[in-house]
Amino acid sequence: FTVGWTDESDPQHVYLYSYDVNGEPVGQKRAVSADESSSLRGSDEIEMAELTDGSLAAVWEATASGNQDIYGRVLATSLPVFGELSSIAKLNSVDSGAQINPGIASLPDNRFVMV
Numbered sequence: 446f447t448v449g450w451t452d453e454s455d456p457q458h459v460y461l462y463s464y465d466v467n468g469e470p471v472g473q474k475r476a477v478s479a480d481e482s483s484s485l486r487g488s489d490e491i492e493m494a495e496l497t498d499g500s501l502a503a504v505w506e507a508t509a510s511g512n513q514d515i516y517g518r519v520l521a522t523s524l525p526v527f528g529e530l531s532s533i534a535k536l537n538s539v540d541s542g543a544q545i546n547p548g549i550a551s552l553p554d555n556r557f558v559m560v
Contacts, residue, residue: 447501447522449477449491459491459505463522477503477518478533485509485516485533494551495522500530502557504547509535513543517559 447463462474478488487508494502496519504517515537519530536559537544548560 447493449493449503451489451491457487457489458485459488459503461491461493461501461503461520475520477520478505478507478516488516490546492547492549494549494557496551496557497553497555500555502549502551504536504549504559506545506547512540513545514540515544515547515559517547517549 447461449459449461451457451459458476458478460474460476463471465471477491478485485507488505489507491503491505496502499522501520501522502517503520504515506513507516508514514535516533517536518533521530536547549557551557
């Protein structure tokens with residue numbers, strides 16, 4: 446199983462970590478809100494869904510350019526390392542006001558819906 450959490454240190458990121466059936470850690474923790482091209486400070490409220498191919502979709506809120514927006518990415522769960530299947534993407538299309546508290550659900554055709 447995989448858990449997600451927010452690290453309150455600076456910069457604030459959301460992380461994933463996997464455990465085996467005995468509750469023992471597997472692999473390394475992964476900063477989901479950072480990759481080679483971007484690092485989103487103020488990340489919080491991570492939600493995840495397993496897709497039909499076994500990959501993991503994650504969404505979270507983050508503050509970038511003064512706005513609170515919803516971001517997401519898809520990660521391969523081939524442990525011990527979460528592999529990148531997509532880069533970080535801004536998911537909300539509305540830019541006015543705060544976009545917070547994302548929710549996610551997987552669809553049967555290996556896609557996901559975010560609300």
